[in-house]
Amino acid sequence: MIRIVLVDDHPVVRAGxxxxxxxxxxxxxxxEADGLERALAVVGADRPDVVLMDLSLGDGKAGGAEITAAVRALPEPPEVLVLTTYDTESDILRALEAGARGYLLKDAPPAELFAGIRAxxxxxxxxxxxxxxxxxRRTTPGATTITEREVEVLELLSRGLGNKEMARELFVSEATVKSHLSxxxxxxxxxTRAGAVAAAIERRIIRA
Incomplete structure (x- = not known):
């Protein structure tokens, strides 16, 4: 029997x-869990084989990538399978770098979800x-690749932050921010800044 813990902040989604x-x-x-502390407690107590992880948890809760990293840092950690609505490059990379084994979307057919859990x-x-x-696309030779830091800059741009604010958020100088923008x-x-945000959203580098 494969033991599973669900991490999602929507009770109806977890029930389904x-x-x-x-x-x-x-x-x-x-x-089941709806945030970081509960997830760690449940995983520690119930010793699942797989944690099915949503990425977007509301009300200021830690994000799914952060929870994934915390779960994977536990002794003898379970595998983590992300199940989310977002397929943007920034979300994918953060989740996989945090230690997720897989990444599925919530519109996947049930059979695909079951097979994903088993795998x-x-x-x-x-x-x-x-x-x-x-x-x-990221690994295709000759492809233009946006770096992790550039993704962070794009996300801050989409929030309307200026260069000084971005420099403060990223702990870098304004000159470094300008270099990233260039x-x-x-x-x-x-x-333009607006053009960069629009292009990044269109190419699914960041969320709308």
Whole structure:
């Protein structure tokens, strides 16, 4: 039996997932959590094989990537399979770098979700097709790749922050921020801050 913990801040979503998963003979939901502290407590107590992790947790809670990193830092940690609505490059990279084994989208058919859970429990990598395509684009020779720091700059740009505010957020100088912006403009083929944000959203580098 594969033991699963659900991490999602929507009780209705957790209830729906539990009903689906518990209908499988070899899968069992043993716990639920809606944030970091509860997730660590439940994982420590129930010793699941897989944590099914949402990325976007509201009300100022720690994000799914942060919770993933904390879960994976535990002794003998479970595997983490992300299940989210977002397939932007920034979300994908943060989740995988935090230690997630796989990344599926919430519009996946139940059969795909069940297969993903089983594969994750075996230690296999599971990626939704659009997620795999995004990662392939990043590793294609000659492709223009936005760096992790440039993604952070784009996200701050989308929030309307100025150079001084971005420098403070990123703990760098304003000159460094301007350098990042210059590289971003060149890579995205734009010449304004608004154009950079629009292009990044269109290419699913950051969320709208």
């Amino acid at each position: 997932l539990r009903a689906l998963i518990d209908g499988q003979d070899d899968l069992s939901v043993v716990g 994750t429990a075996r230690g296999e990598t599971v990626l939704a097709p659009s997620v795999a395509a995004t990662l392939v 590289h971003i403009y060149t890579k995205l083929g734009v010449d």
